[in-house]
Structure formats: structure tokens, C-alpha cells
Amino acid sequence: MRAFLALLSGLLFGGGLALSGMMNPSRVRGFLDILGAWDPTLAFVMGSAVLVMAIAWRIRAHMHRPAMAAEFYLPGTRRIDARLVAGAALFGIGWGLAGLCPGPAIGSLANAAMPAATFIAAMLAGMAIFKLVDRKTGQS
Amino acid sequence: MLPGFPSAQPVEGFVGGLMIGLAAAIMLLGVGRIAGVSGMAARATGIERDGAPWPIAALFIAGLIVGTALFAFIAGPIEAQFPPGFAWLIAGGLLVGIGTRLGSGCTSGHGVCGLSRLSPRSMVATATFMIPAILTVAAVNAAGGAW
Numbered sequence: 669m670r671a672f673l674a675l676l677s678g679l680l681f682g683g684g685l686a687l688s689g690m691m692n693p694s695r696v697r698g699f700l701d702i703l704g705a706w707d708p709t710l711a712f713v714m715g716s717a718v719l720v721m722a723i724a725w726r727i728r729a730h731m732h733r734p735a736m737a738a739e740f741y742l743p744g745t746r747r748i749d750a751r752l753v754a755g756a757a758l759f760g761i762g763w764g765l766a767g768l769c770p771g772p773a774i775g776s777l778a779n780a781a782m783p784a785a786t787f788i789a790a791m792l793a794g795m796a797i798f799k800l801v802d803r804k805t806g807q808s
Numbered sequence: 809m810l811p812g813f814p815s816a817q818p819v820e821g822f823v824g825g826l827m828i829g830l831a832a833a834i835m836l837l838g839v840g841r842i843a844g845v846s847g848m849a850a851r852a853t854g855i856e857r858d859g860a861p862w863p864i865a866a867l868f869i870a871g872l873i874v875g876t877a878l879f880a881f882i883a884g885p886i887e888a889q890f891p892p893g894f895a896w897l898i899a900g901g902l903l904v905g906i907g908t909r910l911g912s913g914c915t916s917g918h919g920v921c922g923l924s925r926l927s928p929r930s931m932v933a934t935a936t937f938m939i940p941a942i943l944t945v946a947a948v949n950a951a952g953g954a955w
Contacts, residue, residue, distance in 0.1 A: 673838040674864040678871020679878065680831035681843065681916075686879035686886050688824025689817050694889035694955065698815065700938075700945040704954070708813055712821035713828065714919060720829025721924035724836050734840030741841050741860070743912070748932050755911020756918070758903050760937035764944025766891055766900025769915045770908065771845040773901075774869060776888065778877035783890040787901040794905020795846075795855045802909075 670736045682775045688713040691776055693767030700764055832920055839864060844917025845872070846908035856909075892955045911937070 689695045689709055698707030733739050763769050768776070768787050776784035810816040835843035841860050850856035851865035859865065880886050891897055908914045911933055913922065918937075922930020948954060 670839050671863055671867050673834055674867040675871045677831045677834040677843055678868040679875035680827045682872040682875025683879045684824040684827030686876050688821045691886050692888045697945055700941045702942055703946050704949055707815050709816050709821040712818045713825035716822045716825030717829035717920045718924045720826055721832050721920055724833035725925050728836060735838045737840040746929055748929055752911050752933055753936050755907045756933040756936035757940045759907030759911055760940035761944045762900040762903025762907060764941035766896050770849055771916050775872050775876035778873045779880060779886045780888050783897055786894055787897040790898045790901025791905035792853055794902040795850050795909050798906045798909045799855055
């Protein structure tokens with residue numbers, strides 16, 4: 669059942685990204701181009717997604733455990749540190765360069781396989797390199 | 809559709825956002841986890857050792873790809889214009905990969921799930937990735953590289 673819900677969640681996520689136009693890197697780039705020909709579509713996507721999730725967090729407050737798992741596994745850290753800020757900034761630059769963040773990039777494997785696979789290969793390489801360096805320097 | 813913004817798709821965007829929110833709600837209320845795509849991708853590929861059980865991460869990622877394929881099958885080709893060369897994709901991908909691990913999340917985890925939770929950490933992260941993204945696009949445009 670948990671497996672089915674994970675698959676269902678992914679299916680809805682992919683369909684939602686495709687419907688909303690977020691699988692189009694030039695449209696995402698258009699949202700970030702606030703000084704140029706601004707395309708506000710992403711704000712509608714983010715707005716309604718956050719709205720639904722705000723209700724979900726309210727419901728979660730009344731639940732002792734998730735419907736299909738033993739407990740909630742949620743990020744507990746509240747620390748706002750240099751890692752968070754530097755990481756978000758690097759992510760932002762990459763997002764602005766390619767017009768792609770992880771969700772649309774992975775979904776795009778089904779739509780534009782070559783560019784999507786190129787971006788994802790680089791992204792996974794970046795993740796792996798970071799993890800390697802991070803473990804060696806003993807940060808995590 | 810939206811006065812002053814001829815290329816905007818507010819209705820498709822809103823409905824698509826509802827689906828994304830519902831997807832994240834199913835992950836939270838059903839499985840008890842954050843639907844963060846960068847974290848799930850790192851977990852599904854074995855790059856990250858901690859986090860969701862492997863089948864959960866792998867099925868979520870598989871669903872993302874199949875969901876996109878299903879949409880295209882039902883609604884027709886998905887319009888997409890990618891950057892004009894592979895260098896953009898490689899540079900962008902590397903930065904997104906490093907940044908999302910260092911900063912523990914991306915648009916879905918910090919953006920959708922964290923903002924709606926009113927997590928101060930995610931609010932800082934979202935503001936911090938939006939600003940460099942906007943500045944990057946502006947700098948590329950100023951350098952004549954708009955695409």
C-alpha cells in the first residue's frame with residue numbers, strides 16, 4: 669500500500685508539472701526573468717500547491733501517525749546556517765542557467781530524453797561529488 | 809488569458825499546482841514523508857544513504873517519469889524549449905546537484921512542502937535560491953545569452 673501511494677504521488681506530481689507548463693525550461697526561465705518578459709505562471713503553480721499542502725499540514729497535526737506508515741519522518745532541524753544558504757544559492761544559479769530543477773528534469777526523461785538525461789547525469793554527478801567530499805571532511 | 813502577460817497559463821498552472829500539492833499531501837499523510845524530489849532522487853540512486861526506504865523513493869521517481877509520459881499520451885506533446893547547448897545543461901545540472909545536497913532541498917521540498925509548513929529554514933532557503941536564480945537570468949540576458 670505504501671508502495672502504491674509513493675507511485676501515485678509520483679504520477680500526480682509528474683502530471684501536475686506537465687499540465688502546468690513547468691516541464692518547459694523556457695517558461696520557468698520566463699518566471700525568473702522579472703526584469704524582462706515576465707511569465708507569472710510559476711507563481712500560480714507554487715501558490716495552489718502550497719495551498720493544498722497547508723491544508724495537509726493542518727490535517728497532519730490531528731494525526732498520530734500517517735495512514736500507511738508507523739510514524740512521520742520529517743525534517744527536525746531548524747538550523748539556518750551557511751550550508752543551507754550556500755546550497756540554496758548554488759541551486760538557484762543552476763536553476764537560472766538551465767531553467768530546470770530536479771522534478772521537471774526527471775519528468776522530462778519521458779518528454780525530451782537527451783537534454784533531460786544530460787542535465788540529470790550532471791546533477792547526479794554533482795550530488796555524488798558533494799557527498800564524497802562531505803564525508804571525507806567529516807561534516808555529516 | 810492573463811491581462812498583460814500573453815504567454816502566461818494561470819489556469820493550467822493553478823490546476824497543475826493542485827495536482828502537485830495533492831501528490832505531496834499523499835506522501836505526507838499516507839507515507840509520512842516529504843515529497844522532495846532532490847532527496848528522493850539522491851535516495852533512489854543510492855547517493856544518499858539516509859532517508860526514505862529505497863522502494864518508496866524509487867517508485868516516486870518512476871511515477872514522476874510515467875506520470876509525464878501518461879500526460880503526453882492523453883493530452884498530446886508537451887511544449888518544451890531547452891537551453892541552446894549542452895554546456896548549459898551540464899553546468900546547471902552540476903550546480904543543482906551540489907546545491908540541493910548542501911542546502912538539503914529544492915523547489916519541491918523547501919518550496920512546496922517547507923513554505924506550506926511555515927518552516928523558517930525553508931523560507932530562508934526559498935528566498936535564497938530565488939534571488940540568485942533571478943540574478944543569473946538577468947546576467948545571462950545582459951551578456952546577450954538569452955534563450
